[in-house]
Amino acid sequence: MSLSQQMDLMLPKIEDELHRQIDRLDQPRLRPFYEMLTYHMGWFSNNKNTGTTGKRIRPILLLLVTSSCNPEWLHAIPAAAAVELVHNFSLVHDDIQDNSPLRHGRATIWHKYGIPMAINVGDALFTMANQAILDLSEGSFAEKAIQAGKILQNACLDLTYGQFLDMSYEKRNDMTIDDYWAMIEGKTAALLSACTQIGAILGNADESTIDQYRIFGRDLGLAFQVQDDLIGVWGEEALTGKSNASDLMEGKNSLPILYGISRKGKFARRWTASGLSQGEVAKAAQMLKEEGAYDYTRLEAIRLTVRASDALRKANPKGEAADALAELVNKLLVRES
Amino acid sequence: MSLSQQMDLMLPKIEDELHRQIDRLDQPRLRPFYEMLTYHMGWFSNNKNTGTTGKRIRPILLLLVTSSCNPEWLHAIPAAAAVELVHNFSLVHDDIQDNSPLRHGRATIWHKYGIPMAINVGDALFTMANQAILDLSEGSFAEKAIQAGKILQNACLDLTYGQFLDMSYEKRNDMTIDDYWAMIEGKTAALLSACTQIGAILGNADESTIDQYRIFGRDLGLAFQVQDDLIGVWGEEALTGKSNASDLMEGKNSLPILYGISRKGKFARRWTASGLSQGEVAKAAQMLKEEGAYDYTRLEAIRLTVRASDALRKANPKGEAADALAELVNKLLVRES
Numbered sequence: 148m149s150l151s152q153q154m155d156l157m158l159p160k161i162e163d164e165l166h167r168q169i170d171r172l173d174q175p176r177l178r179p180f181y182e183m184l185t186y187h188m189g190w191f192s193n194n195k196n197t198g199t200t201g202k203r204i205r206p207i208l209l210l211l212v213t214s215s216c217n218p219e220w221l222h223a224i225p226a227a228a229a230v231e232l233v234h235n236f237s238l239v240h241d242d243i244q245d246n247s248p249l250r251h252g253r254a255t256i257w258h259k260y261g262i263p264m265a266i267n268v269g270d271a272l273f274t275m276a277n278q279a280i281l282d283l284s285e286g287s288f289a290e291k292a293i294q295a296g297k298i299l300q301n302a303c304l305d306l307t308y309g310q311f312l313d314m315s316y317e318k319r320n321d322m323t324i325d326d327y328w329a330m331i332e333g334k335t336a337a338l339l340s341a342c343t344q345i346g347a348i349l350g351n352a353d354e355s356t357i358d359q360y361r362i363f364g365r366d367l368g369l370a371f372q373v374q375d376d377l378i379g380v381w382g383e384e385a386l387t388g389k390s391n392a393s394d395l396m397e398g399k400n401s402l403p404i405l406y407g408i409s410r411k412g413k414f415a416r417r418w419t420a421s422g423l424s425q426g427e428v429a430k431a432a433q434m435l436k437e438e439g440a441y442d443y444t445r446l447e448a449i450r451l452t453v454r455a456s457d458a459l460r461k462a463n464p465k466g467e468a469a470d471a472l473a474e475l476v477n478k479l480l481v482r483e484s
Numbered sequence: 485m486s487l488s489q490q491m492d493l494m495l496p497k498i499e500d501e502l503h504r505q506i507d508r509l510d511q512p513r514l515r516p517f518y519e520m521l522t523y524h525m526g527w528f529s530n531n532k533n534t535g536t537t538g539k540r541i542r543p544i545l546l547l548l549v550t551s552s553c554n555p556e557w558l559h560a561i562p563a564a565a566a567v568e569l570v571h572n573f574s575l576v577h578d579d580i581q582d583n584s585p586l587r588h589g590r591a592t593i594w595h596k597y598g599i600p601m602a603i604n605v606g607d608a609l610f611t612m613a614n615q616a617i618l619d620l621s622e623g624s625f626a627e628k629a630i631q632a633g634k635i636l637q638n639a640c641l642d643l644t645y646g647q648f649l650d651m652s653y654e655k656r657n658d659m660t661i662d663d664y665w666a667m668i669e670g671k672t673a674a675l676l677s678a679c680t681q682i683g684a685i686l687g688n689a690d691e692s693t694i695d696q697y698r699i700f701g702r703d704l705g706l707a708f709q710v711q712d713d714l715i716g717v718w719g720e721e722a723l724t725g726k727s728n729a730s731d732l733m734e735g736k737n738s739l740p741i742l743y744g745i746s747r748k749g750k751f752a753r754r755w756t757a758s759g760l761s762q763g764e765v766a767k768a769a770q771m772l773k774e775e776g777a778y779d780y781t782r783l784e785a786i787r788l789t790v791r792a793s794d795a796l797r798k799a800n801p802k803g804e805a806a807d808a809l810a811e812l813v814n815k816l817l818v819r820e821s
Binding site for chain 2 (some may be wrong): 155171172175176177180181240243244245263264266267268270271273274275277278281284288289290292293296297300301303304306307308310311312313315326329
């Protein structure tokens with residue numbers, strides 16, 4: 148079965164479970180609160196999927212791993228909902244922390260409802276993630292729910308430390324490449340690694356297979372982030388300066404930029420002097436390329452992708468989900484936007 | 485054994501477990517993040533208890549309930565840490581939402597480190613609470629950890645809905661007394677009810693005893709909040725206007741104030757006209773008293789206390805913890821500050 152066929156099968160089930168979790172707050176007195184949650188999830192009263200729901204990559208990855216260990220994957224649905232809810236909780240809080248008014252072209256929760264309400268919406272989504280992972284105990288053994296819960300919470304703590312590192316270096320310009328790896332390990336890799344690990348546990352995989360899936364998820368996350376950083380400087384939107392899409396304007400802690408700073412050349416001098424205007428972005432990207440940042444970043448992305456593929460091969464995925472998994476990896480890592 | 489003897493026994497164990505949970509972030513790279521957490525918990529590097537740690541009422545209540553069902557209570561320590569961590573997570577986020585610069589005379593986390601960092605500190609504390617409750621699986625059966633986890637998460641969701649109600653009515657002056665009960669059920673009663681319920685489960689109590697403890701915790705929480713609201717208007721600090729301690733100045737959603745508004749008399753007209761200055765607080769409190777708000781609030785506190793005591797009697801607490809539990813109830817409900 149192709150990835151898109153698998154997704155057609157899995158996505159409606161994921162969306163139903165997300166609804167089931169969030170509907171805990173569907174009460175008359177809480178109507179405006181419930182609407183904040185459904186707004187963030189990209190749902191509208193009569194139309195579940197309008198293209199604003201996000202890609203649901205994490206739950207799909209989790210279910211594909213379960214399904215590549217064992218044909219049964221329906222019992223893993225609450226875990227799939229849990230990782231998506233954790234992702235969304237972190238988006239809601241990140242948007243406040245980064246002062247971002249827009250996400251996918253729509254007003255962010257804090258921008259629409261204010262910071263106090265947005266903090267509370269994030270807290271509710273996190274709580275629902277915790278409820279969803281405990282719901283695993285209904286379909287599986289309690290021990291598996293505990294195991295999955297512990298992995299998920301470790302990933303959540305990693306998210307907070309990644310976020311801490313990101314925020315502390317925001318205005319300092321002295322993040323090292325070592326700090327960068329620690330940061331994206333927490334911010335991006337930890338949750339993807341939790342997805343693949345939990346997926347394998349719920350697929351009844353043996354210890355060594357679970358471990359290979361854990362490594363696969365982590366390296367996939369790292370590769371994904373590095374590729375994202377590449378697109379953030381040299382992607383089409385970044386170069387043409389559409390909607391401030393360049394990481395060079397945002398002053399993000401991004402691998403090519405940190406590499407450029409570490410070179411202490413022309414780019415580093417220009418970077419330290421003052422912020423870049425939209426008109427200077429293409430030239431700064433060119434400067435970075437000439438100093439080797441593009442090649443360095445591209446090589447890192449390839450190195451991590453090879454490592455991820457190697458772990459996936461060792462995990463030995465089986466059945467129809469195996470092809471879909473390989474296709475998903477390709478889609479995430481060989482993308483231009 | 486008296487309450488203070490029980491506390492001497494339990495508090496060091498609670499504090500050690502809180503340290504064990506929070507020390508997950510005690511890493512060289514994360515030093516400033518770890519310091520934010522220990523600062524909030526009231527710890528300083530060489531001196532664990534300096535009187536700034538808060539009263540740890542929730543974990544004490546939980547352990548006393550366990551201990552009044554069964555002499556063994558040490559295995560319940562992770563749950564005690566979990567409820568205290570949830571309480572602290574909610575304080576950190578509440579202080580941002582309420583724009584409070586001080587707590588117990590010390591700068592709040594957001595005031596000291598900024599809103600983005602404070603959101604992250606709260607998220608980390610919540611995560612650690614989730615980790616602590618799952619740690620129950622090490623000393624108890626996995627099923628008990630799942631059961632306790634579900635109760636704790638339900639209470640967390642209730643916290644978010646109570647917080648939502650509080651915030652939505654903040655600037656509107658049209659909260660009804662019905663809304664008030666729903667709000668404090670979420671904001672105060674839910675977590676205390678989770679403490680007593682989890683305590684009973686970990687004390688291996690039977691279903692009907694667990695249920696009586698659940699009711700006891702909820703009614704204790706409601707009575708506690710109503711008593712707090714009474715002190716917030718007529719307590720000594722409130723009347724003398726020390727450090728803006730009066731709920732009348734803060735415009736809080738408090739029971740006597742809502743009662744006064746519902747009377748539509750002199751107080752309601754003065755209240756609706758404009759905010760009160762420090763000099764007007766004592767007079768407004770007197771006005772409220774004359775319109776019956778003091779008697780109404782006091783009677784509600786007594787009604788709820790009787791209901792709580794009744795449930796506690798039905799739960800039939802045993803052993804030395806039983807006396808301490810009764811003493812704790814008295815201490816919480818017959819207080820003046």
